Amino acid sequence: MTTTLHFKRGELYSFITGQASTAIARRLQKKFNHASLNLTIEQWSVLYHLWKTDGISQQDLxxxxxxxxxxxxxxxxxxxxxxxxxxxxxxxxxxxxHIFLTDYGRSLRDKSMSIAEDTLNEALVGVPADKIETCKQVLQIVYNNLK
Amino acid sequence: MTTTLHFKRGELYSFITGQASTAIARRLQKKFNHASLNLTIEQWSVLYHLWKTDGISQQDLxxxxxxxxxxxxxxxxxxxxxxxxxxxxxxxxxxxxHIFLTDYGRSLRDKSMSIAEDTLNEALVGVPADKIETCKQVLQIVYNNLK
DNA sequence: TTTATATAGTTGTATAACTAACAATTGCAT
DNA sequence: ATGCAATTGTTAGTTATACAACTATATAAA
Known part of the structure; x- marks a missing residue:
């Protein structure tokens, strides 16, 4: 009995390609567009950190x-x-x-964050809270293992 | 008491941005490069399906x-x-x-799949098998909810 | 048979990612 | 003070993605 994992072929594909997060990002982008938020998800992810800490450097970003x-x-x-x-x-x-938000940049925060929360809640319909927690832990470990 | 989930702010970011799968893809790309496999991850993901079923159409892909x-x-x-x-x-x-593999395309299968398995096993060091299983289930549900 | 509709694939345009090479500035060690 | 290394940010080139518009072919309805 060993704890060494051998990933079975056929199970690795969606892990590597990140199909779930791709699907989330697409749904979020569609919702942004529908709400006339002229923002890409990548731009939103930068603003996300500036909303938390305005004026950080590009390297910080x-x-x-x-x-x-x-x-x-x-x-x-x-x-x-x-x-x-x-x-x-x-x-x-x-x-x-240093990168600073404009008034306009600051103004998009609440609306876009609310749309992002809605998107995640749609994504996680039918998933029990404890499984979400486990999933987050696993993804965090994966990230730490590789970063 | 309700089962409705409200994702807390600060917890949604890595889910949406797919940091874990991004990290996996980057590690895999580095390994491909290091092994002189002149392949992008996206190209590999197409070949992956052709290795399973050669000759499918572009729409199938x-x-x-x-x-x-x-x-x-x-x-x-x-x-x-x-x-x-x-x-x-x-x-x-x-x-x-119909898209058919060449002999050269067929020849890259075993090496690249082996590298992909190694990468996933590195990513999942320290994660118990049952948590991996839960994580896969959650990601599958997310995908089904949104696709 | 003619017309309308759906499907398969391509092209144009914009945004984004990675690598490599580069410029400017800083800081440290002689 | 000089010179070398590290840090910060930009530019160039290739690949990939999303959306819209398009061509060609097939299918179904009138």
């Missing part, structure tokens, strides 16, 4: 969103074009940009 | 991989350029392309 620097550069480019955020060069370290 | 038609058109374009698959027009229905 890289760490928080699990993205690399070029991805954040372009996301911030697009968010600036949409007038949702503004780059402000740091006084103390001239390599650093 | 759309359904199997949960992608839309333009995505499959371009993935097949790239797989053809890599000489991993070949489009063969159907005799019975001239709208349809």
């Amino acid at each position: 890289c760490n928080a969103t699990f993205r690399d620097k070029p991805s954040i550069t372009r996301l911030v480019d697009n968010l600036e074009r949409l007038e949702l955020v503004k780059r402000v060069p740091s006084d103390k370290d001239r390599r650093v940009n | 759309c359904n199997a991989t949960f992608r839309d038609k333009p995505s499959i058109t371009r993935l097949v374009d790239n797989l053809e350029r890599l000489e991993l698959v070949k489009r063969v027009p159907s005799d019975k229905d001239r709208r349809v392309n």
Whole structure:
């Protein structure tokens, strides 16, 4: 008897391709569009961290969103074009940009978070709370194992 | 007392962004590169279904991989350029392309599947088998709820 | 048979991701 | 003070995804 896991073929596909999270993201995007929220999920995920802590650096956003620097550069480019955020060069370290929400960016918080909660609740219909908890734990361990 | 779930803010982020599956896909891509397998994860996911059933149509691949038609058109374009698959027009229905593996495409199966299994086993280190089972069930329900 | 509708696949456009290479700035060690 | 390494952010090139519009073919209804 051993605890070594051998994943059976045929069971690994959906884990690797992340079908569940893809489905969640698509549903959320559809709801954003339907609500005339002109936002991609990726842009929303950046705003999400700024709503928690406004004025963090691009590198902070890289760490928080699990993205690399070029991805954040372009996301911030697009968010600036949409007038949702503004780059402000740091006084103390001239390599650093601080990213600040505009009033408009701040204004999208409640509506979009509410839509995100609705989406997750739709996704989890029929799933008992204790199983959700277990699932979250497993995904957290996976993330820690690999990050 | 009600069973209605209200997802707490702060808990939804990693679910929606699919951090765990992103981490798995990145690790797998790194392993492919390191093994000189010149394949993207998305290309691998198409080959995965052809290894199970060779000669299916592009529309079949759309359904199997949960992608839309333009995505499959371009993935097949790239797989053809890599000489991993070949489009063969159907005799019975001239709208349809059947996608067939080349010898080269067939040859990548065992190595890449073995790498994928290794990756998943690394991802799941420290997770008891019964929790993995619960997690798979939850993700399957989520997928069914939204697809 | 003609017309309408559905299906299979392609193309154009926008956004996003990864890699690699790069510029500018900072900080530290001599 | 000088020089080297580390950090922050940008740019270029390739691949992938979503949506909309399109072509060609097939199917079904009138």
